[in-house]
Amino acid sequence: MTLTNELDMSTVAEPMLPRPFRVIAKRAETHDTITLDLEAADGGPPLIFLPGQFTMVYVHGVGEVPLSISGDPEQPEILTHTVRAVGGVTNAIFALNHRDVVGIRGPFGTSWPTGIGKDLVIVAGGIGLAPVRPVIYQALAHRDRHYCVGLAYGARTPSEVLYRDELREWNDRPDINIEVTVDRGERGWRGSVGVVTPLVERLRCSAGEAVAIICGPEVMMKIVARTLGDRGVQRDNIYVSLERNMKCGIGLCGHCQFGSDFMCKDGPVVPYTAVEKRLEIGSI
């Protein structure tokens, strides 16, 4: 049979086949969010990934969801995922215990720019801090790549702030600026209350020299991207991460299409300028 693409069948592996990974640590972040550390359970190699990428996580008998990797890219032996319980599969992940085994496929997707030679301005909202945490780890491990590194993070309430201990540790460091705000204060909260945009200015990074990494709800990313552009950040240097329904993670099932892009392979990290118009039209 004449095929348009001749295929060497010996090289075709089943791309839908997961690898078993075991839970080695579980930490509660908030009332509905946990962080899991996983290690390969098949004796195979660690999962090497770039900041911004995701895996498809399978819970036996329940299903599979895409989850951003939230760990250290230079310590890939531990695969870390921060998960918020919002649906069937994520609720099942939330209920996992130490030594439980899940299926992992990946890593998939595009990654955040490294921003070498630029100021790194990271703006995160809610669970959006998870996909950018690998960027922070990487930036701190190679601090000489950037003049200024700053994180502006907005959470719903003080008890929903993720990675509290780490934020405190980073806040104490002189080589990274951390600004945290909440939408609603709580007793004892002495930090900012209000939206995350004004915090960006406090990071004291130079707008013209900055690469902006924005991650959070779509409305928040749109507003922050526009504001940063207005404030002098070069529009080509603004990146966002878009979430879409995914079933296969490899560009075959069609679910994650956003215009011409398959968000599993042309995303999730995209330059803001590439998606601005589609986001404005809405429901694309």
Next chain:
Amino acid sequence: MNLADLRASSDLVAGLNDDEFEFFESLATETTLKPDEVLFRENGEAKRFFIVARGILALEVERAAKPSTTVQTLGDGALLGLSWRLTPHRWMWTARAMTETRLAVFDASFMRAECERNPDLDRLMWKAVAEEASKRLHHTRIQLLDLYGSG
């Protein structure tokens, strides 16, 4: 008070020409608050307005049988005390310092009188108040969206 550092954080100060800047500097006095110190209370007479030089200030409201609730915090460069410009010239909220906070202080009635005399200054101050109010409304609406909620 020397307002040079405010150029970086305050759009109002950054937009002043040399004469206007001199005028503002001559008018401004400086005050520093310790953490938890109250700058003004809700319903008080709005005799002054402020620009935050350094620090975090919380806008709070008193609630029956509940600890006071912070609705918003303002940081470096924020224009504070918009009621100086709008009747009934009474504070809407209580302003309390969260951290040690340094502010530039301006006399409200003096500024109102100067605005009457000087149309350019009047226009400048209305623009500043409108922009700050618009920004607050915009931010408040975003807060209302509860974007980080699970729904």
Next chain:
Amino acid sequence: MPAKVVSFEKFPTLLGALRESGHTVVGPTIGEKSIVYDEIQTIDDLPIGVGELQGAGSYELTQRDDNALFGYTVGPTTWKKYLFPPHETLLSVKDVDGTLLFESTAGEPTKYAFLGVRPCEIAAMEIQDQVFIGSTVQDPHYASTRSAAFTIAVNCAVAGETCFCASMGTGPSAESGYDLVLTEVIDGPTHEFIIDAGSTAGETLLEDIEGRPATDADATAMSSIIADTARHMGRSLQTDDVYDVLLSSLEDHNWTEVAARCLSCTNCTLVCPTCFCSTMEDVTDLKGTATRQRRWDSCFTMEFTNLHQHSVRSTTATQYRQWITHKFAYWQDQFDVIGCVGCGRCVTWCPAGIDITDEVKKLQAASKVVSV
């Protein structure tokens, strides 16, 4: 090897040769008052002397006044039924010794002989090849079935009311992508098939079929049939500007009218030979073994774009916009071709009679008004 002319009487030897070489022959047959693709054992399983009448939202079989084996165009089924089945088990998962064992269930593929593949359908298969065995990821299930399949194309001697392959450059004759290609010629008492090979496998099979060498007269007859079919297309479409027109028509007001008629029934995506969307289902038995099954899916469902309790495309308007814009515009960015082959199935099988060629024309007309 030159083309061969095989008589109607000798046609069953072709079927025999296909089965002898280990193929499961599938082709057009009558099922549920339409012509569907299913297993063909003998020549009598083919729709002999059957014709059709198609229209927007209508389909009817008719009786021809001859014994034509291929006197119709396409019905509601497509070859993706075999290459990209509606239900396919991809892998199994077993809970074993405190860990999970994942195994692919891709086995030996069925060796199909696809009998009666229309030129538009070859184009559709080549389009789906780009999806399933494209540059970055290959689907082993699709790849093995496709490699093993033997394709017998049929040049169309009739044009359907909803056909527009001529506009899409995909027919009514096949130039490549087949092992064998047939053109059925009925002229008075003469009933023959001009058969040409398109591959070594095709040549090998054709050698064993009894027939006479094709002459210039045969070639002329063939060209004339094909030209006649091309002249009688039921629909047409200008494709030069579709990309720009669709991408500049994304605003809501362009879609309200069609949304009022569309039922989001998903028929169009089911019958379309290029639609490739699927979903994954993880199914467990009571003993702890799970399988992952791939199932056809459609962008017209409410769950398709579900994201945390709401859908990105939750209205018929946004869903229809997605389908047609993907087919004619986004597909070009993704796969360097237009995703539509002009088979007309979506027009025939739409219960509301929505005509994709009309919808494109309306948008083309509206965009010209704006630019003036």
